[in-house]
Amino acid sequence: MANVTAVTREPSSEQELPHPYLLFLGDTVHPGFAKTAFGLKQWAPELCLGQFALPSAQIDLGLPNLRPAEARAKGARALVIGVANSGGFIAASWIPALVEALQDGLDIISGMHARLGDIAELRYTAERHGRQLIDIRTPPPRIPIATGLKRSGKRLLTVGTDCALGKKYAALSIARAFAERGVDADFRATGQTGIMIAGSGIPMDAVVSDFAAGAAELLSPDAAPDHWDVVEGQGSILHPAYAGVSLALLHGSQPDVFVVCHDPGRTHLLGDEQFALPPVEEIIDLTVRLGSRTNPAIRCGGIALNTSKLEAQEAEALCAAESRRLGLPVADPIRGGPAFDALIENCLAAPASS
Amino acid sequence: MANVTAVTREPSSEQELPHPYLLFLGDTVHPGFAKTAFGLKQWAPELCLGQFALPSAQIDLGLPNLRPAEARAKGARALVIGVANSGGFIAASWIPALVEALQDGLDIISGMHARLGDIAELRYTAERHGRQLIDIRTPPPRIPIATGLKRSGKRLLTVGTDCALGKKYAALSIARAFAERGVDADFRATGQTGIMIAGSGIPMDAVVSDFAAGAAELLSPDAAPDHWDVVEGQGSILHPAYAGVSLALLHGSQPDVFVVCHDPGRTHLLGDEQFALPPVEEIIDLTVRLGSRTNPAIRCGGIALNTSKLEAQEAEALCAAESRRLGLPVADPIRGGPAFDALIENCLAAPASS
Structure with a gap:
């Protein structure tokens, strides 16, 4: 029994x-x-x-x-x-x-x-x-309160301007691209579909709020110095309902690199017409500012655009234009190609000043 | 039964x-x-x-x-x-x-x-x-997901540079001072002692993270236009373990005014010597930036200093010096006096531009 x-x-x-x-x-x-x-x-x-x-x-x-x-x-x-x-x-x-x-x-x-x-x-x-x-939606028992202590190994977190615009697929694509380059990498799942794909993970949205950052710490434990955990993001730091989950995940994940996921066709939060979608630049700036609390070396590795509603040429032109505007690699991970290669290389590059 | x-x-x-x-x-x-x-x-x-x-x-x-x-x-x-x-x-x-x-x-x-x-x-x-x-630590059932919709009435939230430095006592003191001036005000409790004092409230730290902002919305419902809810803060937006709770409470409370609570004798987070206490200015800036997502008119009403370790004269001099430095009222709510009166008046003052 x-x-x-x-x-x-x-x-x-x-x-x-x-x-x-x-x-x-x-x-x-x-x-x-x-x-x-x-x-x-x-x-x-x-x-x-x-x-x-x-x-x-x-x-x-x-x-x-x-x-x-x-x-x-x-x-x-x-x-x-x-x-x-x-x-x-x-x-x-x-x-x-x-x-x-x-x-x-x-x-x-x-x-x-x-x-x-x-x-x-x-x-x-x-x-x-x-x-x-x-x-799957049952979190593990005995999640500790977060310590904020630095863990060994490297981490990448996908963050977003909104919910449901490709943070899971971006993280999966990045983890796969890392592996293809011979980088030792694990996808770390934070939602139910991601957990089934990975075979393990923690459903962040089901964790009691006091323990949410602790759950994120548990999800990407100490690892070898060259190992990467690619963590599936949740919500958005500027979402009126879910920002607390996003911030706990950011603090607990201690990412060295984050990738901002964005849907260029979306003007307002999904199902929330009163809230304009925040600009990508604002998400970059706030993520650096808040994330540096637990990892002062945090940096933006690039932007993952969800261009599923565009033709291939339009998508390519948009990524190139956004890349020039923001001074960062911009690509659609699902389309791949040279733009995505550039994003991956930038994520893996040694940080400029450390 | x-x-x-x-x-x-x-x-x-x-x-x-x-x-x-x-x-x-x-x-x-x-x-x-x-x-x-x-x-x-x-x-x-x-x-x-x-x-x-x-x-x-x-x-x-x-x-x-x-x-x-x-x-x-x-x-x-x-x-x-x-x-x-x-x-x-x-x-x-x-x-x-x-x-x-x-x-x-x-x-x-x-x-x-x-x-x-x-x-x-x-x-x-x-x-x-x-x-x-x-x-008391059992949250109410059927907490909704936050909507971010503006509610009627006015709200004040105490926020902090750390845990356990006077956010509950500041909120209680402010609610009492409002009432003494004939303002219709309620203290809204978010922790167990506060809930026993108020006779009701929601234990924010026990709410599942997806519903934390929704719990904060439920805590201070629509009210008369001149009514104030004075909401007990939790944690700190820059605390590595609890920032998610603080941000959910900020977004869900939609405060018109916030008061930053700070212990001038504390140099590092309580029990977390690796983290320096953030400056008051940084908490003000981040709170305005993040809080304006659900209330664009958010402003800082002043600073509540916990001066319990200082002599009365030292405390008064420190509050005056900090007030000059920050350009905001600074007072110890437990000591009261003219400095605290000034803080209360500033919280109740009509915002400059609306």
Whole structure:
């Protein structure tokens, strides 16, 4: 009867999420509601053995369709709920499929607001079969108060002018580019999709505020001098609802380098028309000023523009113009190319004065 | 069997803490460990009917010694644990006295880290006698995400260069001074002692970080145009562990005026010798810059110096010198006097440009 309630994960490699995964798509019709599954397939294809959807679903990740027993036979260890519906609930229509997964030997991993263990049928089945119900949004226990003490190794943090404009994808792209250059680097996840991709991490938005900076310290522990942690940012230092999370993450991460993520087509905060999007320069200036409290050597490595709504030529021209204006590398990490190479080189360059 | 577990308090006058109080001193020997009781007696004497100590205690608040039954007969409704020991635990030696209070008709209010309801004997007794166990450190349920929408009424927030240097006492002193001038004002508590004094409030340090700014919005709701909420500050915007809490409180409080609290004798953060105390000017500048996101009219009303370690003349000279240097009123709220009057007048003055 052990290991039945939500597993408490620590951000150490010893206690990674059980994998590889079978991606559960529920009865999803629109791809936008399967963001978690698409993100996993794009960024952690080696973790994704197959997909499992209800008959009414209309999306396809291009992975083999497997039932839980088949996936288990191929080595899968967990079913991941790959759906991100509005409200974060676990639909009643999914329960038979989730029960089948538990019966056939898979743990279940969920990033929904609703807790798996609160559903009696899942709890009962997991207990009977000795399986784990893992709620990603549960922070680890015993998070310490932050000390502000300098840690060894190097750190990069993605920050933003707003929420939901590419901080996770920028961090993943940068970590991958570092690795391609032979740099020892880890992506450090701070949100639920990022945690599933990385296999570990801490959901910053679920940590009690007194411990938020301590959680960020725990997330990127002491490391070898040349090792880089690339930390997924959250919110924005000028967001009226989430700035506290962003500042705790900045102070606790102690980044040597930060990259500002921005959507050039956005004029106001998402869903908050009364607030103008802050200029990139203001985010750079405030991040240096506040971040230097725990790392006096902090510097901006460049700007990651989300140009997904532009044509390739427009995007390239915009990045070049912004780069001239700001005197920093500007690139769309998803497009890559020479501009992104320049951004990566600048992030890795030794700081001018130390 | 209703009302047995921890009451969930809302920061509205309808759901105030049960009062008046019997202050429980446990077996405390040093006054420093009865800070909560001394704070209550100083700032809310009308709530304090008596004191109740174990035989080994060696402190005296100067209140009548009453057993729970006597206090109940005089109208007391709750026993408040007035002790703040290191670790925030509920000592086994206190349990018989707490059981007696429940049996004799008092609810129990605690600001300790340990939860009253986790102690089986207290839970059982409270259930049998229909009494409430109220853990002040439990935030209210269903805190919304902050909207950043402007609220009616006026707000003052105390901010600090560090923790534990007088933000609560400054806010209480300012609220009292406002009331003495006929201004309609409420003290809004954000920590456990403040909540007991005010009879309501939200423990900011216990709120999940995503909801921290929303909690601050809930704490000082829409009010009459001339009404002032005087909000107790927490931490410091440049504290490596708690800055996220401070920024969420700043954004959610939307203060028209802030007062910077500072201890002129402190050179480094309390318990954190590696961090120099930031200059008052830097706190003013950053608070205006970050706070203007949710209230563009934010301004500094003055500086509250904690001069408790100085002689009266030294304190007066220091306040005068700092006032000249900064071009703002500077006073010790606990000493009062003309300097404090000037600070209060400046806080209440109509802003220059609106």
